[in-house]
Amino acid sequence: MATISDVANMAGVSIATVSRAFSEPDMVSPSTRKRIHDAADTLKYRPNAIARAMVTKRTGNLAFIIYSKQAPAIMNPFYGAVLESVVSAATKEGYGMFIATDTELNTAAGKLMLQKQVDGIIFSSKPDYEILSSAKANNTPVVLINHEPDMPKTHCLLSDDYGGIRIAVRHLAELGHEKIGFVSGTFTDFIRTRRYHGFLQALGELGLRFVPEWFIECEPAIEVATKAVIKILSLIDRPTALVCANDTLAVGAVKGAQRLGFSVPEDISVTGFDDSVLCTVCEPELTSIRIDKDKMGKLAVECLMSQISGVTQTNYVRTLTATLALRSSSAKVRNLNGGSHE
Amino acid sequence: MATISDVANMAGVSIATVSRAFSEPDMVSPSTRKRIHDAADTLKYRPNAIARAMVTKRTGNLAFIIYSKQAPAIMNPFYGAVLESVVSAATKEGYGMFIATDTELNTAAGKLMLQKQVDGIIFSSKPDYEILSSAKANNTPVVLINHEPDMPKTHCLLSDDYGGIRIAVRHLAELGHEKIGFVSGTFTDFIRTRRYHGFLQALGELGLRFVPEWFIECEPAIEVATKAVIKILSLIDRPTALVCANDTLAVGAVKGAQRLGFSVPEDISVTGFDDSVLCTVCEPELTSIRIDKDKMGKLAVECLMSQISGVTQTNYVRTLTATLALRSSSAKVRNLNGGSHE
DNA sequence: ATGAAAGCGCTAACAG
DNA sequence: CTGTTAGCGCTTTCAT
Numbered sequence: 234m235a236t237i238s239d240v241a242n243m244a245g246v247s248i249a250t251v252s253r254a255f256s257e258p259d260m261v262s263p264s265t266r267k268r269i270h271d272a273a274d275t276l277k278y279r280p281n282a283i284a285r286a287m288v289t290k291r292t293g294n295l296a297f298i299i300y301s302k303q304a305p306a307i308m309n310p311f312y313g314a315v316l317e318s319v320v321s322a323a324t325k326e327g328y329g330m331f332i333a334t335d336t337e338l339n340t341a342a343g344k345l346m347l348q349k350q351v352d353g354i355i356f357s358s359k360p361d362y363e364i365l366s367s368a369k370a371n372n373t374p375v376v377l378i379n380h381e382p383d384m385p386k387t388h389c390l391l392s393d394d395y396g397g398i399r400i401a402v403r404h405l406a407e408l409g410h411e412k413i414g415f416v417s418g419t420f421t422d423f424i425r426t427r428r429y430h431g432f433l434q435a436l437g438e439l440g441l442r443f444v445p446e447w448f449i450e451c452e453p454a455i456e457v458a459t460k461a462v463i464k465i466l467s468l469i470d471r472p473t474a475l476v477c478a479n480d481t482l483a484v485g486a487v488k489g490a491q492r493l494g495f496s497v498p499e500d501i502s503v504t505g506f507d508d509s510v511l512c513t514v515c516e517p518e519l520t521s522i523r524i525d526k527d528k529m530g531k532l533a534v535e536c537l538m539s540q541i542s543g544v545t546q547t548n549y550v551r552t553l554t555a556t557l558a559l560r561s562s563s564a565k566v567r568n569l570n571g572g573s574h575e
Numbered sequence: 576m577a578t579i580s581d582v583a584n585m586a587g588v589s590i591a592t593v594s595r596a597f598s599e600p601d602m603v604s605p606s607t608r609k610r611i612h613d614a615a616d617t618l619k620y621r622p623n624a625i626a627r628a629m630v631t632k633r634t635g636n637l638a639f640i641i642y643s644k645q646a647p648a649i650m651n652p653f654y655g656a657v658l659e660s661v662v663s664a665a666t667k668e669g670y671g672m673f674i675a676t677d678t679e680l681n682t683a684a685g686k687l688m689l690q691k692q693v694d695g696i697i698f699s700s701k702p703d704y705e706i707l708s709s710a711k712a713n714n715t716p717v718v719l720i721n722h723e724p725d726m727p728k729t730h731c732l733l734s735d736d737y738g739g740i741r742i743a744v745r746h747l748a749e750l751g752h753e754k755i756g757f758v759s760g761t762f763t764d765f766i767r768t769r770r771y772h773g774f775l776q777a778l779g780e781l782g783l784r785f786v787p788e789w790f791i792e793c794e795p796a797i798e799v800a801t802k803a804v805i806k807i808l809s810l811i812d813r814p815t816a817l818v819c820a821n822d823t824l825a826v827g828a829v830k831g832a833q834r835l836g837f838s839v840p841e842d843i844s845v846t847g848f849d850d851s852v853l854c855t856v857c858e859p860e861l862t863s864i865r866i867d868k869d870k871m872g873k874l875a876v877e878c879l880m881s882q883i884s885g886v887t888q889t890n891y892v893r894t895l896t897a898t899l900a901l902r903s904s905s906a907k908v909r910n911l912n913g914g915s916h917e
Numbered sequence: 918a919t920g921a922a923a924g925c926g927c928t929a930a931c932a933g
Numbered sequence: 934c935t936g937t938t939a940g941c942g943c944t945t946t947c948a949t
Contacts, residue, residue, distance in 0.1 A: 234713060277712075279690045280690060281690060281692065282690040282691045282692060283625060283628045283629050283634065283691075283692050284629060286625045287625050287626060287629050292625065293691075294673075294691075305656075305659060305852075306659060306662075307649065307655060307658055307659045307662065308650060308652075308655045308656060308659060308852065310650075313649060313650045313655065314647075314650060316649055317647060317648060317649045317650055320648075320649065320674055320675065320676065320679070321676070321679060324675055324676070324679035324680065324682065325679065325682060329673050329675070329691055330673060330674055330675065331636075331671050331672060331673060332662055332672055332674055333662065333666055333671070333672065334662065334663070334666070337662075337663055337666035337667065338666065340666065340667060342666065342667055342668060342669035343666050343667075343669070345624070345635060345669045345671075346666065346669075346670075346671045347621070348621045348622060348623065348624040349624045349625075349635075349636075349671050350623065350624060350625050370619075371576060455855055455856065456855075484856050487858075488858060491858065510647075510650065511856055513797055513798075514797065514826050514853055514856045514857060515856060515858075516829075516830060516833065516857075516858055
């Protein structure tokens with residue numbers, strides 16, 4: 234691998250000039266600049282990012298740390314899509330992206346990774362407290378996704394969970410549903426309580442009653458949700474619609490309904506949350522609540538970029554609005570008493 | 576941030592000793608080692624990975640490069656799962672993981688990543704030729720997943736596409752199917768032709784005829800596959816089973832069949848490929864061909880590790896065996912003439 | 918516009 | 934077992 238001095242020799246200039254030719258092209262005369270770049274080309278020289286990082290104290294790398302209890306981590310329908318956008322945005326800015334899950338980071342070996350001197354960190358979902366606080370202690374720019382820690386001046390990108398669930402409930406209410414159940418998931422406390430309270434609140438606003446038997450909370454796995462929903466739908470007095478706290482739960486709900494012989498949405502309406510890839514795999518396709526995952530990823534790196542460039546931001550938490558992604562799993566309530574199936 | 580000399584000062588030793596205490600703990604006396612670590616702890620010292628990389632010429636980082644035409648890149652049902660395993664394996668080995676897609680890498684900004692001096696690169700699916708050859712020129716260890724380039728001595732991890740498709744065809748034949756169609760996808764040439772030839776070959780072995788009308792090749796997107804399959808299943812003489820080149824296509828096939836009023840698997844059997852998360856989302860759950868994605872990820876980093884440690888390997892291409900993941904989308908053929916539906 | 922020189926934080930001989 | 938010293942490849946004052 235050619236180094237800066239190889240290029241300097243070949244071009245007949247000092248290494249300082251070569252350095253300038255690459256970092257501040259306008260500070261060297263056109264002729265020498267050309268000579269340098271020619272030499273660099275024939276030598277296949279590329280500035281060594283490590284050496285550069287050593288002196289500039291900036292590595293040009295960002296990290297995306299995944300909350301590991303949220304399995305699958307990378308393939309997560311929500312965070313995976315955000316990551317996809319993050320990688321794209323970061324690369325466009327010339328930054329490299331590291332990824333890791335927080336449990337693996339807490340391995341002896343994993344600790345090594347924390348010394349990598351990244352220029353910024355994105356925490357998806359609940360951050361590992363130790364990692365987060367050491368990052369803040371080092372003044373490393375940080376942004377959290379879907380979590381708000383009890384630390385002051387921490388940048389957060391949140392989903393409008395309240396608004397999202399409210400949209401789902403209102404949508405169902407507009408279709409005539411009055412008996413609406415809620416399938417919650419064992420996510421992080423933060424998300425879980427926000428979506429749950431959003432549900433209660435929306436119900437209240439619309440004057441609908443909350444029926445404890447129609448509320449269930451389970452692990453966001455299809456089979457688990459299927460079984461849970463079967464219980465709810467087997468009640469004599471059962472809901473005609475189910476609001477689910479994410480798409481995985483909604484897929485489980487649809488399967489549960491179908492397994493009982495109900496058809497979706499004719500007998501039971503179901504809504505999901507995330508507007509993930511699952512929505513179009515499911516049959517019928519899932520009506521869901523959409524948070525712009527692509528935008529969230531872009532905002533995350535944008536937030537890091539402005540922190541890196543020292544722009545002082547007054548606004549630490551930003552909430553992305555939720556919209557309805559209307560598909561086929563929700564429809565007008567068929568019979569208002571909802572009990573004719575048996 | 577404390578540096579090595581801060582620790583040396585506090586512990587009253589030279590920086591070389593501090594360095595040893597961290598890299599080769601057994602080369603310093605127990606008492607001074609303790610003194611050093613105590614000092615390091617109170618100073619919150621962590622060796623600077625950049626400085627270390629600078630002199631050792633090893634960064635402790637690996638890269639995972641994603642073939643970008645394979646959208647979604649990161650959330651890809653197959654490669655995403657492999658990546659998940661790669662990240663976990665790499666972190667356990669104390670390596671950091673970079674990720675990038677190859678088109679973004681070819682941005683002016685993206686080229687930077689190639690200077691990041693990673694210790695090894697995993698290419699998923701088709702590698703960008705330029706990046707691959709420059710990596711090989713630099714003697715950077717490399718391993719390809721699901722692709723075999725026309726370069727000698729390149730490590731490859733392949734799926735047993737021939738065997739996998741054969742398993743699907745045989746499975747269907749055992750269920751009594753004689754009229755089997757094939758839904759191929761516009762993947763990379765490598766995968767596409769292997770799965771296609773695997774199909775032809777399996778058909779031949781079983782003495783089943785290949786009907787051109789029952790063969791279709793489309794973009795691996797659900798709606799596209801749905802439409803394509805509707806055409807095949809609308810034929811007077813239609814197949815009773817469809818082998819699909821991946822799960823996304825299979826989901827589309829199931830939807831196409833259902834939209835036509837057929838039920839799966841009673842009227843039409845469908846098999847997928849990858850045994851991905853889609854399988855259990857689909858209703859009925861998809862019978863698929865399983866390649867151990869977790870193992871593939873582990874093998875990929877293992878392969879890099881042994882290249883890094885200078886172990887000479889004689890075997891450059893390794894093929895992972897395929898197995899049948901039996902679920903509900905395939906069943907005994909109902910009526911051998913298969914045309915009673917109209 | 919360009920060069921000389923001083924490091925960045927660490928490792929790796931080489932001495933002792 | 935420990936200290937000294939010479940860099941790794943680059944950027945960045947400070948001169949010229």
